[in-house]
Amino acid sequence: LLVGRLESGMGLVARPSRVRLIVALVAGLAMVAALLAGTRLGGEMQAGAFLGAGAAALTMLLAVLSYVMRRDEARTAGFGLVYLAWRNAVRNPTRSLLTIGLVAAATFLIGGVSAFRMSPTxxxxxxxxxxxxxxxxxxxxxxxxxxxxxxxxxxxxxxxxxxxxxxxxxxxxxxxxxxxxxxxxxxxxxxxxxxxxxxxxxxxxxxxxxxxxxxxxxxxxxxxxxxxxxxxxxxxxxxxxxxxxxxxxxxxxxxxxxxxxxxxxxxxxxxxxxxxxxxxxxxxxxxxxxxxxxxxxxxxxxxxxxxxxxxxxxxxxxxxxxxxxxxxxxxxxxxxxxxxxxxxxxxLLAVQNTYLSTFQALGALGLLLGTFGLATVQLRGVLERRRELALMQAIGFARPRLVRLVFWENAWLLVAGLGVGVTSAALVLVPHWWLGDASVPWFDLAGILLLVTAIGLTTGSLATRGMLGLRPHDALSRGS
Known part of the structure; x- marks a missing residue:
């Protein structure tokens, strides 16, 4: 009602949802097969097998997430601020899934490339x-x-x-x-x-x-x-x-x-x-x-x-x-x-490890720049919903509460992308590290992810505060 649209998704997403579950199942089986193959290989072939397992895990998790975002059962179990932010974040599932997928893929590549780092054995x-x-x-x-x-x-x-x-x-x-x-x-x-x-x-x-x-x-x-x-x-x-x-x-x-x-x-x-x-x-x-x-x-x-x-x-x-x-x-x-x-x-192994460190640094820089892109996507979402947000403010929602609402929407997308990427990368790194064939810079990776998370949330918060500075009367009096 707030955005001037009525939609009924009943019966429209059942088949796509099943397709997504089938994709998730196939990717899960491929992940298990790659992990089993990796335990029987060694060196770079083992790292490649685990990297394939991580890519399959990335596909599986994104397919499951897409199913969750598009399922047709409307949940009304909670109306808290965080839950409302999640519902708003998935209101445009295609855009949200692309955002999550890009962040997840970048995170996975940054972490997964560490599987090829070698240490003396x-x-x-x-x-x-x-x-x-x-x-x-x-x-x-x-x-x-x-x-x-x-x-x-x-x-x-x-x-x-x-x-x-x-x-x-x-x-x-x-x-x-x-x-x-x-x-x-x-x-x-x-x-x-x-x-x-x-x-x-x-x-x-x-x-x-x-x-x-x-x-x-x-x-x-x-x-x-x-x-x-x-x-x-x-x-x-x-x-x-x-x-x-x-x-x-x-x-x-x-x-x-x-x-x-x-x-x-x-x-x-x-x-x-x-x-x-x-x-x-x-x-x-x-x-x-x-x-x-x-x-x-x-x-x-x-x-x-x-x-x-x-x-x-x-x-x-x-x-x-x-x-x-x-x-x-x-x-x-x-x-x-x-x-x-x-x-x-x-x-002797330092040459290969140095190249990998360089690729990781460039990937981290790209992911960092991507968080600014996420803030841009968030700004566009706020612009599209400025009348809705202005109406909510006019009927009693405090501006700080709306800022937190949009902040949590951005946080959902960022954390979901990082979570999917980290989980996929873990399936590459942990087995390879456990078998003793990889030298994983755990602290460096953790520092990169924490820095990206902090900067992503900060830029999103600052952008949101600036956009929500409009007075309700000005937003409501303009055309959509």
Whole structure:
């Protein structure tokens, strides 16, 4: 009556409501399927599955909300200010749903992109807590008790629980994501049979694998065997293993089994075949081939210069510090230097995480600007209803009460959009974070959402106060 219109929705929305419920049901089933698939995947594939689950959840929640807003049963259970604000907010359901959907989608994308943030994992470090390099090669087995006794004397007992993997190392270009240029002659590591045997141990944690060039169960269980020499002719490409980021971004190798050629100064062109991809490991930036192939191609590289050390101690613990100090002191004549593998891996993952942080910041800025757009939508709604609001004020509604009414209308739309977006993003982040494959900046996300909420409510309140400053007589005397 206040707006000069009489509408009866009886019997007009039953079919659309059923369609919305069907859409919600289908989206819900897709969400469950994506979540189940995500628990069986790893790395970026897992993040993608959870992102799909969040998108399905967003669709489901918006469909349910649309059903609630359009259902034909007129509720008269409450006439409080907040309930009246809700009824006014959904009076134009299409506009309200679009507003909620835009806020929800922006919120979901800001939160959901965090699923792709990576943090160091045990699989990424292979269970090793130290990476070491030397300026001159070492020709002794650091795991041999006699060699330890000779090198470290009475302090050798401190290395009782320490295991060292040694690699021949052909120095060269860094092919990791930290190098913005193309690596023409990437670094190469020689993987010995002792290293392969170590990773086949029943109680040993292996590096994470993103894919291998064989479907055989035995090879799937022990992928390092793909590097071992075969009976094939010498004209075959050299089997190598690379980290997937090194392969894709550093060397433009996009699938396991792909062949490629690298021209080294001392060997000339070398044909290689990627037989396996590691998944976000400390071995990024290097090509790994069997030690036999390495010695054949790089015979001048004598001894080992690259090491992975497992101390069995917690990161930053006194035991780890003691082992580091002992190794660097007693092997200082060959320039032995160590770094925690967690720090090395964090630096390698920082490139991807920095890009994601930039996208999140831009998304947050867009959402922040969107809250001003929400205030604009609210102003238009107030303009369309100025005679209605003026009449309410004329018959006794106090102006502050009308301001609160319109404020709550804006709050309903903003909070509903943020709520749907946060719920959808939570379905992406929580499982991924719980499984340990994501580094979620919870405080940053909470700060962004609180800031957007505060600014959105403040701008809406200020805009409403300005529009409701008109006198009832002026609004009622003008044409609609």
């Amino acid at each position: 045990k699989r990424g470090t292979g269970g090793f807590d130290l990476q070491a390099i030397t300026s001159r090669p070492i020709f002794v087995d650091l795991n041999d008790p006699q060699e330890r006794e000779s090198r470290f004397g009475g302090d050798a007992e401190e290395l009782a629980g320490t295991h060292v993997l040694a690699f021949r190392w052909r120095r060269g270009d860094d092919a990791s994501c930290n190098n913005p240029f193309r690596a023409n002659q990437p670094q190469v590591l020689g993987v010995t049979e002792d290293v392969i045997a170590y990773f086949e141990g029943a109680e040993v944690l292996d590096f994470g694998w993103a894919g291998v060039a064989s479907d055989e169960p035995e090879v799937q269980e022990h992928p390092w065997r793909l590097l071992l020499p075969s009976n094939e002719s010498t004209g075959e490409p050299i089997p190598v293993v690379l980290d997937k980021n090194t392969a894709m971004w550093g060397l433009q190798i996009y699938s396991v089994g792909q062949e490629f050629t690298i021209d080294y100064e001392e060997t000339g062109p070398l044909r290689m075949r990627a037989v396996g991809f590691l998944d976000n490991t400390v071995l990024q930036g290097r090509i790994l081939m069997s030690d036999e192939q390495f010695r054949r191609r790089f015979p001048e590289q004598q001894g080992e210069s690259y090491f992975l050390v497992a101390t069995g101690a917690e990161d930053g613990s006194e035991q780890q510090s003691a082992v580091r100090a002992l190794l660097e002191d007693r092997l200082g004549d060959v320039g032995f230097s160590t770094r925690p593998t967690s720090a090395v891996l964090s630096e």
